[in-house]
Amino acid sequence: MPPYPTDLDPDEQRLAQARLGELAEKFTEAGALRTPAWREVFQRTWRHPYIPIYYPDPGGRCLLSIDPQRRGEWLEAVYSDQTLLTKVVQVPLSPTLRPGTAPLLTSSSTLPSLVLLMLEELDVTDGHRVLEIGTGSGYNAALLCERLGSECVTSVDIDPELVELATERLAANGYTPTLAAVDGAGGYPPGAPYDRIIATCSVQAIPPAWLEQAAPDAVILVDVRGKIGGTLVRLSIDGDGRASGRFLPLGTGFMWLRHTMDFLPPP
Numbered sequence: 001m002p003p004y005p006t007d008l009d010p011d012e013q014r015l016a017q018a019r020l021g022e023l024a025e026k027f028t029e030a031g032a033l034r035t036p037a038w039r040e041v042f043q044r045t046w047r048h049p050y051i052p053i054y055y056p057d058p059g060g061r062c063l064l065s066i067d068p069q070r071r072g073e074w075l076e077a078v079y080s081d082q083t084l085l086t087k088v089v090q091v092p093l094s095p096t097l098r099p100g101t102a103p104l105l106t107s108s109s110t111l112p113s114l115v116l117l118m119l120e121e122l123d124v125t126d127g128h129r130v131l132e133i134g135t136g137s138g139y140n141a142a143l144l145c146e147r148l149g150s151e152c153v154t155s156v157d158i159d160p161e162l163v164e165l166a167t168e169r170l171a172a173n174g175y176t177p178t179l180a181a182v183d184g185a186g187g188y189p190p191g192a193p194y195d196r197i198i199a200t201c202s203v204q205a206i207p208p209a210w211l212e213q214a215a216p217d218a219v220i221l222v223d224v225r226g227k228i229g230g231t232l233v234r235l236s237i238d239g240d241g242r243a244s245g246r247f248l249p250l251g252t253g254f255m256w257l258r259h260t261m262d263f264l265p266p267p
């Protein structure tokens with residue numbers, strides 16, 4: 001994927017800044033933003049560098065930051081409370097029963113109000129070391145770097161192309177977290193132990209590696225999803241490495257954590 005430029009002209013910058021202010025107000029009223037620290041971080045972290053393209057419709061063409069006809073639409077979408085699909089791949093249907101392909105969504109930039117709500121629930125303090133599972137666009141990693149400093153942030157994604165793009169885009173904005181293309185079900189041992197582990201993809205059960213790599217008093221925040229939908233779970237780790245916690249009253253629907261790059265959904 002080519003690196004699409006996302007520099008904003010002064011008018012666009014003013015618009016983006018105004019939208020961030022409006023969203024911050026809205027998220028605060030709704031309870032998604034609760035602390036001045038995250039409110040400030042949200043308002044000074046651009047989202048557009050991480051989403052130069054998105055798919056308004058999974059089956060259709062992507063919308064590009066460089067399309068002069070639709071640039072305004074792109075910018076409005078990026079600075080609104082919307083989940084934006086950032087990667088869609090065509091997967092083969094059954095060659096015998098149904099030839100052809102169908103679009104499969106493999107990455108998105110999560111709804112900003114949910115991103116902020118999760119970051120607030122993560123309850124970080126200065127010096128905390130955070131592991132994010134599901135780098136995706138890199139926007140959530142950018143927020144974490146802005147809050148804690150790049151040296152405290154590790155983020156992994158199973159898709160090497162996404163990790164490469166996020167590395168470039170984060171670096172272009174002054175962030176240098178540790179990024180790796182690995183199956184996040186195994187955590188990321190080189191950076192362990194972590195004070196906070198946040199997953200932006202859904203699991204059916206908590207991977208044991210996350211417990212092994214959690215520091216005493218760590219928090220794990222993840223969407224646990226079954227057949228009837230997902231719910232955010234916030235677990236605290238005790239001194240013996242045992243996790244206990246609560247389901248938060250919030251239905252979520254992240255993409256599945258998958259173990260391969262063949263893009264097959266889990267059974």
Ligand SMILES: C[S@@+](CC[C@H](N)C(=O)[O-])C[C@H]1O[C@@H](n2cnc3c(N)ncnc32)[C@H](O)[C@@H]1O
Nearest residue numbers: 107109134136137140157158184200201257258
């Ligand atoms: C909703 S997106 C992440 C959004 C991201 N945090 C952002 O700010 O844009 C979910 C991501 O999880 C990734 N993912 C799926 N399975 C994974 C796995 N086993 N390990 C790491 N990442 C995985 C996908 O490739 C996708 O990019």
